[in-house]
Amino acid sequence: MSIATTDFGFVRGAAAVVPFAEHGERSVASKLIIAAFGFWVFLLSDVVMFSAFFATYAVLKDMTAGGPSGKDLFNISTVAIETGCLLASSFSCGMASLGARARADFMYYGGMIATALLGAAFLLLELRDFTTLIAQGAGPSRSAFLSAYFALVGCHGLHVTMGLLFLLTMMAQVYAKGYRADILRRILCFALFWHTLDIIWVGIFTVVYLMGVAR
């Protein structure tokens, strides 16, 4: 099945005919490029914010104040399942993006539903982990290490929660309004957001969990 560029709504490049450009100016970048580039810069600033949490964690990870260290607390098999959920959800999110471009309902909704379920599974596992830690007396107030841990991993979890809301909104918008150019722009921004969260999780499972239990 092949898709022609013009019936995409996804038009790139100044010289391309831009069906949704209000002023008909061919020298202006398409709205898709402007919106997605702006969102990309926002995501990079979000990554910079995460790097501050990473730096804090790296500095504080040995300050356990006599309490448990990562080696005593982390359950690597749970982390492996969480990682699998996020990786698979990145793939299904890609399928949803392709489905939206091709206006293939089954692929779009199927991809989005799979992404939502995998994201929700990730969140449930993380929440279960957090409640177990707090029940063990290893809550964020126990030591500087645990404060930094809950801040970093919790911040990622909050982002995933927001991503899920974004996802459900995009499903509802396509359902109500169809594959309009502005909706497709938002779907592209959602895909960027979701894939970026997966990249941050790669940093978390490496620096926090794997390097925490190695040594």
Place this chain on the structure above:
Amino acid sequence: MSDGETGVPLYDGDIAPGDEPASGAEIAVGIRGYLIGLGLAVLATIVSFYISGTTLVWQPSIPAALIVLAIAQMGVHIVFFLHITTRPDSMNNVMALTFGVFVVFVLIVGSVWIMFHLNHNMIPMERLMQMQH
């Protein structure tokens, strides 16, 4: 819209971050891209999890190997999932990414470096307590 040879569009515009480069491509091509990305990412993840618990290699090399694998996996995600590549029409996206990576590097390496030396040069807490008496 593309010259067929390289798949590069003939107009000299820009590409949106996350948008896929090949215009008019079949869905199968898109799926293949995501599958390659998923395969490489899963491979890097499995190797990471495996070497974090292994005793086969020299132990101090494990953190370095984990960091290298993580950076490689982030690269895979950026190219195959985010579609940020070094194509000429993706220049703005790459420039923004480069600046972001630079700031992240300065923040993390700088913090760890400074705090390590600060800890190193400080009087140990027990000695400080004795001096106060």
